[in-house]
Structures are given as C-alpha cells and as structure tokens.
Amino acid sequence: MEFSIKSGSPEKQRTGCVVVGVYEGRKLSASAQGIDAASGQYLSEVLRRGDLEGALGKTLLLHGVPKIPADRVLLVGLGRERDFNEPAYRTALSAAAKAMKGTGATDAVVCLTDLTLKRHDTSWKVEHAVLTIMEAGYRFDRLKSKPAEPKRTLRKVTLHVARRSEIEPGETALDRGVAIAEGIALAKDLGNLPGNHCTPTYLAEQAVDLGKRHGMKVDILEQKDCEKLGMGCYLAVARGSKQPPKFIVMEYHGGKRDEPPVVLVGKGITFDTGGISIKPAAEMDEMKFDMCGAASVFGTLKAAALMKLPMNVIGVIPATENMPGGNAIKPGDIVTTMSGQTVEILNTDAEGRLVLCDALTYVEKYKPAAVVDIATLTGAMVIALGHVATGLFSNSDSLARELIQAGETGWDRGWHMPLWDDYQEALKSNFADMPNIGSRAGGSITAACFLSRYTKAYPWAHLDIAGTAWKSGAEKGATGRPVAMLAHFLLRRAA
C-alpha cells in the first residue's frame, strides 16, 4: 500500500473513491459539505431519503455523484459529533477501509484525517489512519493453495488534511505510521505462520534476512554455544524437541558506538505443547502463537530501522519448541541457569520463564540502558486483563511510566501490575534455589517475580502479552501487539 498526504478541495479529487464523514443527525463534515455544494446538494438529498443517519461505522457507497470527478463517494458514519474520540476515529477509518475492499477502487482520497479530534493533531491522526488502514487490509493467505485476494484492491491512499501547513508534519507522521505498520505486519506474519513452518531455524533465517536488509548485525548462537555459556535452563526446554534451538541476537546500531542500548528480549517458543506437563487438546493450535514476543522484537527492530532511529537497540530471542519426548525434561528436574541459580522444574509448561531467564542474564553484557522482555507468558494474564491491555511489570517505576505512556500514544495499551516482594514468597523450593511455578493465585505476578531474580543488573520491564498478542475465534490471528507500544517507547527515547 502506498500512502501520501494532500490538502485541497475534496470535490475536485480525481480518484477511485473519495471518503467523507457524516455525523449522527445527517450532519455533513466539512469535506462532505464541499462535495455536497459542488454536486448540487446531492449528498443532502440522499441523506434525506434515510439511507444513512450517521451512526458510527455505517457506510454508504455512492456512484455517479453529479459534477464530481471521483468515480465513487463513500459516506462514513461518525456517530455523535461531540462524542467523536479516538476509538470512534479508528472505527470510522476501519469501516471505510472495509467498505472499499469490495469495490473496484484501486486508489482513494480519505477525508477523515481532516476531521477535528479532541486532543489530537494532524500527526496523530495521520499515523493512526495509516495503522488502521493497513490493519484492515491485512491478510495471511500465503498457505492457501489459491489466494482469496480479489483482482482489484486498494493500492494508493491519499490522506486529506485541512490546511497546506499540515502537509509537512503529516508527511513525517505518515513515514512513522508506515514504519510501525510494516513492523506490525511482520510480527503478524511470523505469529500466524504455523509451527511446522515457523521453527527456531526459520526464525534464525528471518533474523539474518532482516539484518541484511536493514544493516543490522545478526548472530545465531547454536546449542553448543549456549552450552558453553551455561544456559542450562534454556537448553533444558529445548531437550524434548527434534528441532535445534537457536538463540538469536540482532543488533541495530543507529546511535553512538558507546551509547548503552535498549535491549528487547522476546519469548520464542515456536510451539508450546506444555512438554511432559502436556496441555489439553482444545485450542492447542493457538500455541503456535507462543513466539509472538519474539515476533514483536522482529517487528519493533524493523520499525526502528525504517525510522532510522538514532539509538542502539538489541533484540534477543531464545527460540525453541517445547515438546514432550524421551529426552524431555521431567517435573522435578533441577537445572542450573546461566546466572548460577538453580531451578526446580515443577511444571514443564511454565517454560517461557525458563528460556527468558538465561536470555535476561545473557544481555547483562550490553550494560543496557533498559531491558524490556515481551512474552506470551501466562494464561493467568488473560484472566486478569482480558484481551485489552498488556500486563506490565517492572523494577523501575519510571521505565513503567514510559511504557504505559508509549502504549497510550500508540493506541496499544498496557497496565501496570504489582511486583511487590510479598509475592516472592510463592517461589520456594525444598531442593533448588527456586521452583519454576508458584501457586495458581496471582500466576502472572509470580511468573514476573521469577524473572525479576535475573534482572537485578539493569532497569527492566516485562510485558505479558498472553491476552493481547492474538485473537481467537472467527478472527483468529496475530495482532502484532505490542509493536506500536515499543516503537513509541523507542521514539521517545531517541528524541
């Protein structure tokens, strides 16, 4: 998809489709008024017949609007004018994008970016228009024998702004939006790819490829390299699998050589069966998404590189399958982590923290400015926050605030969860330094507590994306979250 910015009269646009908004009560937006006037009140006439009241997300496609050079005019309901807020804006945009999907229009001028939106400037509106339109156009059909894609699809989108002076900031926002949207699309693609395709080896190849395209240094540590480093906990998880583990390190150097980097660590379980503590069969297919943390690291690095952020960012991904097998770890097994601490593995299904702890120790060598891990870590997170907010845990309140704020800006929200010492009580073992599970109560917090024992050397935050990384049901698929949050976190740090 190609995007551009334009100001100028909506009624003069030569395009496949011009998109304008209508508030509830059949109140035309400014751009719609322009078209209405030029067409001899054609829009008002149509609305008077009752075909569109202006309810949020309802659309009406018009052909042959008199004296208008555009092939089509798409009217989009915006809801009540005084309630027109961020979610309403996004709903209207995505309704517009979906309505255009079924038409023959290959290009469009979208006049929703020129609407007044409380507390938000052109930059915000443009960025989110790009994200929403890309989201609506996303499909994953590379594994269908015949792609479902209709022959004609929207290829060029021009975003309309009210004034010429808004073109320049609009263009900057547009580049940012495209970079983040590309990062999100990459994260979705990797997440959606099933476990038989998306193996640790495949992820490693993708990392090398991303590195080549964007001038990043990529290192793949093999099993024997990890053995030498003493990553006993990560390798314990990998034992049950026929697929070799790959410990992936990607380095984006956009800042000064000696500038401490931000490190992103992504859980890369390419399939989580639970291991010997095997999961029930229902919905187990969704455990192909257990590498969505890793996918978000790929996506964020791609976005950072496209935005040419003047900072250093390291991405680290401990990738492996979690499988049962003759060589697999068993409940009760005790392993030694890279940090020297020992872990009693009471449940092989709590494998995410086992691969992350060694990765979190490994990254100490970078003397990071901050470390953020991203993981589909606990089912309990879904119970706590549902599918709306990502759970955020941190040993630094200021880092937590930065990420929460970035989530607000990127419309990819997180919620600050507690990490008080009281919760550490749950992690006691009779035989090792700690078990890998606590009690069922507060499961996401005790998981974070486990990780906190490996992150004392730097400011650290943990994002539990178990509820936000993918959707189930009819719309099953990866969401690309929290790439938008992380991209905005980096943007602010780079500024």
Ligand code: BES
């Ligand atoms: N990948 C899962 C977490 C998960 C489960 C995410 C369902 C989204 C939906 C993780 O590896 C896991 O199995 N966690 C266990 C931990 C438990 C054994 C302490 C869980 O949450 O049940």
Ligand code: MN
């Ligand atoms: Mn598991």
Ligand code: ZN
């Ligand atoms: Zn898992």
